């Protein structure tokens with residue numbers, strides 16, 4: 001079978017190589033999936049640039065999620081069979097024609113759901129669900145601020161916050177994305193490369209922001225904490241800001257721009273900062289991952305989650321797919337098709 005190896009950190013054009021590798025053999029609890037779509041996630045861009053500390057050393061195969069059909073199953077699995085349509089987490093290794101996925105991170109695709117869209121419901125929707133429904137609660141009328149709201153995780157967060165009848169302040173980097181967010185129902189979408197989202201929040205969020213979903217890091221965290229009202233929570237799950245440049249001075253400056261905190265700064269105004277790393281959750285709490293993906297599928301069936309596939313590339317265009325996600329133009333999920 002073919003796998004796409006990351007062989008060189010840096011620009012996408014020279015980063016990847018197709019290699020022949022043996023088809024995986026299932027362990028007892030594994031599902032071997034014949035992959036139809038491999039999903040891209042922003043972490044793949046960071047890994048390609050050598051900025052992602054959890055990524056395996058090169059040469060390695062990236063890819064957190066896939067969708068396709070069951071090829072074979074391990075001896076402990078009785079509820080899936082060859083040909084069943086599934087989507088799964090892969091914890092790297094997803095850019096391959098066949099993958100071995102843990103049954104706990106594998107979910108059946110409902111009949112009415114297209115496979116590329118099903119892939120969107122894995123890493124990105126599960127991260128959103130875990131962040132918005134497990135580590136915090138959203139309540140009707142809450143003021144919620146979602147950064148990079150038109151992206152993969154962002155789209156899911158907007159859908160969930162609107163389902164919970166929250167008031168959604170959503171940032172995005174272009175007018176096209178702002179128009180999409182408006183169409184999706186976000187009440188206060190802001191092109192934050194043009195306008196000051198903080199002013200919009202200050203003007204319209206009475207009592208401050210209740211929950212911020214921050215995937216940008218740096219000064220967005222420091223500014224976000226100031227925008228929180230009493231009881232407010234900031235959920236930090238990314239640092240896209242760090243990816244702008246890779247030189248050591250920029251990294252140090254962005255690192256410092258997060259700010260330094262003492263617990264009293266949270267206790268006295270009654271605010272919280274919460275970190276989320278789904279990879280760590282998947283590695284150490286697979287039952288939580290299983291619960292989340294099943295809940296996400298339920299919310300899809302109930303019409304709450306409507307996965308958006310922004311663009312489908314051929315697997316041979318993996319470099320173009322990476323460049324597209326990195327360009328900040330992408331909306332929703334980007335996948336490659338085998």
Ligand SMILES: NC(=O)c1ccc[n+]([C@@H]2O[C@H](COP(=O)([O-])OP(=O)(O)OC[C@H]3O[C@@H](n4cnc5c(N)ncnc54)[C@H](OP(=O)(O)O)[C@@H]3O)[C@@H](O)[C@H]2O)c1
Pocket residue numbers: 040041042043123124127147148149150151152153154171172173174177215216236237238239240241242243244276277278279325326328329330331332
């Ligand atoms: N902690 C976890 O477990 C976990 C899991 C999944 C994802 N994440 C994080 O969640 C975020 C979203 O992931 P995703 O896969 O759904 O990606 P995505 O949102 O589809 O793409 C990333 C978006 O980030 C925004 N962005 C802001 N600053 C950027 C910069 N300097 N360079 C590039 N993009 C920048 C861009 O949108 P705008 O231009 O519209 O702002 C871009 O489209 C990422 O930061 C990712 O690392 C974390």
